[in-house]
Amino acid sequence: MKNGGQGSQETAVVLDGVCKRYGEVRALDGVSLTVGRGEFFGVLGPNGAGKTTLVEIVEGMRQPDSGTVSVFGESPWPRNLGLMRRIGVQTQTSAFFTRLTAWEHLETVAALHGLGRPAAHRALDAVGLADKARSRVDDLSGGQRQRLALATALVHDPDLIFLDEPTAALDPEARRSLWDVLRTLRGQGRTIVYTTHYLDEAEALCDRVAIIAAGRLAALDTPTALIRSLAAPARLLVPADRITPDQARAIEGVDRVLVEGGEVVIETHAANRVLVAVGEYVDMDAVQTRTATLEDAYLRLTGSEHAR
Numbered sequence: 001m002k003n004g005g006q007g008s009q010e011t012a013v014v015l016d017g018v019c020k021r022y023g024e025v026r027a028l029d030g031v032s033l034t035v036g037r038g039e040f041f042g043v044l045g046p047n048g049a050g051k052t053t054l055v056e057i058v059e060g061m062r063q064p065d066s067g068t069v070s071v072f073g074e075s076p077w078p079r080n081l082g083l084m085r086r087i088g089v090q091t092q093t094s095a096f097f098t099r100l101t102a103w104e105h106l107e108t109v110a111a112l113h114g115l116g117r118p119a120a121h122r123a124l125d126a127v128g129l130a131d132k133a134r135s136r137v138d139d140l141s142g143g144q145r146q147r148l149a150l151a152t153a154l155v156h157d158p159d160l161i162f163l164d165e166p167t168a169a170l171d172p173e174a175r176r177s178l179w180d181v182l183r184t185l186r187g188q189g190r191t192i193v194y195t196t197h198y199l200d201e202a203e204a205l206c207d208r209v210a211i212i213a214a215g216r217l218a219a220l221d222t223p224t225a226l227i228r229s230l231a232a233p234a235r236l237l238v239p240a241d242r243i244t245p246d247q248a249r250a251i252e253g254v255d256r257v258l259v260e261g262g263e264v265v266i267e268t269h270a271a272n273r274v275l276v277a278v279g280e281y282v283d284m285d286a287v288q289t290r291t292a293t294l295e296d297a298y299l300r301l302t303g304s305e306h307a308r
Ligand SMILES: Nc1ncnc2c1ncn2[C@@H]1O[C@H](COP(=O)(O)OP(=O)(O)OP(=O)(O)O)[C@@H](O)[C@H]1O
Pocket: 022, 025, 026, 027, 045, 046, 047, 048, 049, 050, 051, 052, 053, 054
């Protein structure tokens, strides 16, 4: 397990009232939040919400106009070299030494950190890419390149890692396999700050999720609590020839009934109870259940059409 170091033992990142403007644009407008040590922390929001600005301020690459930021108890600005050694930033895959093999690339990155071959080996193993060590970077698949990008951020064994949409443009299988790598990293007690547009990913991986909208913190909670607090209803889909809308409306616990295509859609916050009652009319196998997802919560909060 990674452990503490200087500063508070419980927190990795603390932002208090952070503001940043670019001319007339308020990119961040008074954001306060805390990321715990060992936490897998998601940052979500529509395009232009302020996510990159937020992450760059925490990384020490930008200065906030006002408010305070602390990372492991220290200020990342002005550039704090001691802190940078504890931070890993996933580079874009375009920043690779493309003519080298995966191994040579990592060995080079390790050397730039003043580290030797064991560091490169450890990083390659951590992302499950050891069998591709001798492949040229150019010849790696998209998923393998993202693993290499992750390994590049891990070479110096950082306590805090920033990942910016690492699964963008990957096929579903490569995405899932990268999730496994990310879960392993979380299991090692590192703190991970993770920017993504994929809500299913945030739900599957993140301990907590901050939703940023128009430079403000719109919500911050566990994915489960976010879904619950926004009280998005479950939807039961019943073939329309089995139950009439009036019969559905008469069931206790039903909030709303709609007819969509050939189905009666029953919205409820008491799915189990309503399912039992629906069972009086129709065989359970014919009923489809759609529970609320983080996407529902996200769309309500941001009023956004940008969720993918
Ligand atoms: N260097 C800059 N100069 C001027 N305006 C900027 C600059 N960087 C960002 N902005 C503006 O600040 C706002 C927040 O941008 P930011 O890149 O932080 O959002 P984001 O949530 O990361 O967006 P995306 O999901 O599209 O990457 C946007 O309106 C953007 O146009």
